[in-house]
Amino acid sequence: MLRPYADVIVDITHTAVDRVFQYEIPEELSEQVRLGARVRAPFGQGNRIRDGYIIGFSEKTDYDPLKIKKLEAVCEDGMPIEGQLIRLAAWMKERYGGTMIQALKTVLPVKRKLKAVEKKYLVRKVSREECEALLALYRKKNQKARVRLLEAFLEDETLPYEMVVQKLRVSAASVRPFLEQGICALETRSSFRSPVGEGAAPGERVRLNEEQLAAVSGILSAFRGDRRPCYLHGITGSGKTEVYMEVIRQVAAEGKQAIVLIPEIALTWQTVMRFYRQFGDRVSIVHSRLSAGEKSDQMERARRGGLDIMIGPRSALFTPFPNLGLIIIDEEHEAAYKSETVPRYHAVDTAIKRCELAGAMTILGSATPSASSYYRAQNGEYHFFQMKTRAKEESTLPSVEIVDLREELKAGNRGIFSRRLKELMGETLKRGEQILLFLNRRGYAGFVSCRSCGKAVKCPHCDVSLKVHRDGTLKCHYCGYETAIPKACPSCGSGYIAGFGTGTQKVEALVKAMFPEAGVLRMDMDTTSKKGSHDAILSAFADGKADILVGTQMIVKGHDFPRVTLVGILAADLSLYSGGYEAGERTFSLLTQAAGRAGRDSLPGHVVIQSYSPDNYSVEAAASQDYEGFYWHEILYRKLLRYPPVYRMLALLITSREEEAAEAMAETVRRKAEETDVSGVLELLGPAKASVAKINDVYRYLFYAKCEEEEPLLELKRRLEALDWGKQVQYQFDME
Numbered sequence: 001m002l003r004p005y006a007d008v009i010v011d012i013t014h015t016a017v018d019r020v021f022q023y024e025i026p027e028e029l030s031e032q033v034r035l036g037a038r039v040r041a042p043f044g045q046g047n048r049i050r051d052g053y054i055i056g057f058s059e060k061t062d063y064d065p066l067k068i069k070k071l072e073a074v075c076e077d078g079m080p081i082e083g084q085l086i087r088l089a090a091w092m093k094e095r096y097g098g099t100m101i102q103a104l105k106t107v108l109p110v111k112r113k114l115k116a117v118e119k120k121y122l123v124r125k126v127s128r129e130e131c132e133a134l135l136a137l138y139r140k141k142n143q144k145a146r147v148r149l150l151e152a153f154l155e156d157e158t159l160p161y162e163m164v165v166q167k168l169r170v171s172a173a174s175v176r177p178f179l180e181q182g183i184c185a186l187e188t189r190s191s192f193r194s195p196v197g198e199g200a201a202p203g204e205r206v207r208l209n210e211e212q213l214a215a216v217s218g219i220l221s222a223f224r225g226d227r228r229p230c231y232l233h234g235i236t237g238s239g240k241t242e243v244y245m246e247v248i249r250q251v252a253a254e255g256k257q258a259i260v261l262i263p264e265i266a267l268t269w270q271t272v273m274r275f276y277r278q279f280g281d282r283v284s285i286v287h288s289r290l291s292a293g294e295k296s297d298q299m300e301r302a303r304r305g306g307l308d309i310m311i312g313p314r315s316a317l318f319t320p321f322p323n324l325g326l327i328i329i330d331e332e333h334e335a336a337y338k339s340e341t342v343p344r345y346h347a348v349d350t351a352i353k354r355c356e357l358a359g360a361m362t363i364l365g366s367a368t369p370s371a372s373s374y375y376r377a378q379n380g381e382y383h384f385f386q387m388k389t390r391a392k393e394e395s396t397l398p399s400v401e402i403v404d405l406r407e408e409l410k411a412g413n414r415g416i417f418s419r420r421l422k423e424l425m426g427e428t429l430k431r432g433e434q435i436l437l438f439l440n441r442r443g444y445a446g447f448v449s450c451r452s453c454g455k456a457v458k459c460p461h462c463d464v465s466l467k468v469h470r471d472g473t474l475k476c477h478y479c480g481y482e483t484a485i486p487k488a489c490p491s492c493g494s495g496y497i498a499g500f501g502t503g504t505q506k507v508e509a510l511v512k513a514m515f516p517e518a519g520v521l522r523m524d525m526d527t528t529s530k531k532g533s534h535d536a537i538l539s540a541f542a543d544g545k546a547d548i549l550v551g552t553q554m555i556v557k558g559h560d561f562p563r564v565t566l567v568g569i570l571a572a573d574l575s576l577y578s579g580g581y582e583a584g585e586r587t588f589s590l591l592t593q594a595a596g597r598a599g600r601d602s603l604p605g606h607v608v609i610q611s612y613s614p615d616n617y618s619v620e621a622a623a624s625q626d627y628e629g630f631y632w633h634e635i636l637y638r639k640l641l642r643y644p645p646v647y648r649m650l651a652l653l654i655t656s657r658e659e660e661a662a663e664a665m666a667e668t669v670r671r672k673a674e675e676t677d678v679s680g681v682l683e684l685l686g687p688a689k690a691s692v693a694k695i696n697d698v699y700r701y702l703f704y705a706k707c708e709e710e711e712p713l714l715e716l717k718r719r720l721e722a723l724d725w726g727k728q729v730q731y732q733f734d735m736e
């Protein structure tokens, strides 16, 4: 291919990608240039020679070809880390769509001028024995926050102040008397220093059990061998984190670095501290609450070789480690690993690609693997390891019962609580233990519909039903539109209009009525929209300030409440009807995780799953904690309907404010797709109006193409991208 021009960015920063310079590639360099290569080129009026990176090639230039400058040289220092990330960005653009600039912005660090930010630490100033005595005292006083702080001080002498406040949830007011009495001191250090401090006693390493040892040695021999990705399937509490840490220790000893991805919601203080205790100041963490400056400091630290391990959510994937050895993705099945913005990349595939470019290895782990990953593991694409027992002896799996809600109805119980759940709730409260009630929905009473004509009241801007809130208004969860509940049906004028369904607010009200003595807390999107409220609710519950916590998804992830012995899942089916081919998988993993909340410590746990479809395989398999049983059903269904992972699927969303323009483009897409698919290997669906056909007055059409191979889909995507989309129509690709 003739490609006489190179697109070059000077500096490897976020903002630099908005200033791309074109250079002519001189004959003698044409063999050496490649994507991601570092080059030397003249810049500005004085033609000062500076370093830059090639981010693309073009056949044409928008400038006067006579005035365009020439590349001076290609640096022959191998592929620098920046080059690897640029190549990763090119792969992401190709696979997930969007522009190269969008991909580069995702991948490249936001670089600031490096300055050592001062960071605050709390340092214990009393002896261990004194600390224990204080702990006993504050336990007696029942001052829970101070108890947590003292417990943490027993484990680590130096605690990052930010973590004490955010993760340990101890307020400044609770710390102050400790500072005044000299129990601890507030010290400021440069953020490049250890967040744990030199004085921190390294944590004792657990002695790995046989299953863990087998996993470690298997993973290490894969690392010394072909470095195909490894899958670690281990039940909750089987000790996966210990396995990760042991493998990292050995790989770090060879001078290589590791990235550990953990979903933000599960990035708890305990987890982070476990890593700090083992690896000290060689560990850092990024998360969404860090400022851009703090994040950039940590990334720069990683690039300069000052770190061995970076822990964080999805975006930590792009940590610029110079000698990357491992990317570990814990809770691999989590939906949060899929980006919601362009490029809509998936962390698992992107990690595997990055490892391929860097010569590193990916480790995926979960108790409830995604069907896609498990399928690939079964096909031998991944090395596979399993751990089937809990690592701590005293903790046992909870007992699970399914209650058939149809039977309840037959017996005359129209409430949302089955008789069995009510009975167990009463017993649990009597024993002074705690209860989690889980509901997969928010809002007061779902939506409002007409009993005469059956139509639900919809948002005038979006094609979705409005949800009732307790303040008596109807709200659209897509665009925020708000209106009063109508007295008559907007469609037929009938007065028989009513709400149905159940929301967390309603459950909360019902529980309070049933057990007036019990303290009830609620956690959902509405109660946690304010910053910090999430942690406040959890800490109140952990401190025993309430007996019952009612909530949505948020309460099932990553939090340990040792006194919770009963988990009630009120309507297991709701996520089954949420649409999408992954509904069964979501249901199974939600139910399994929710059930896993019960009896985490030595107290035995009970779980009640209420369902209208108790014989659905997702519900049944979750109740018996049977992943394999679930998987074989699920994969059969995917095969029959040709869904991923058995088939690859390209999705295209076409949007426009002009309905006609969107429709015309949809037809063009269909024609182009048929034209492309000469050999007939593609299965084409649509374009059709999306199930939510209109959001915020923007019309939406969806188009799918399925194929057993990926390449024909990528080819189709390239051809569709080359269409003339005009100014009125926007599009977005998604590859699964």
Ligand code: ADP
Binding pocket: 206, 207, 208, 209, 212, 234, 235, 236, 237, 238, 239, 240, 241, 242, 243, 391, 392
């Ligand atoms: P997972 O990540 O699989 O849920 P963790 O690694 O968090 O499991 O381990 C669960 C608990 O068991 C933790 O408290 C951990 O310290 C403990 N644990 C793990 N491995 C061992 C072991 N070999 N011996 C004793 N305790 C262990």
Ligand code: ZN
Binding pocket: 450, 451, 452, 453, 454, 455, 489, 490, 491, 492, 493, 494
């Ligand atoms: Zn009506």
Ligand code: ZN
Binding pocket: 459, 460, 461, 462, 476, 477, 478, 479, 480, 481, 696
């Ligand atoms: Zn709306």
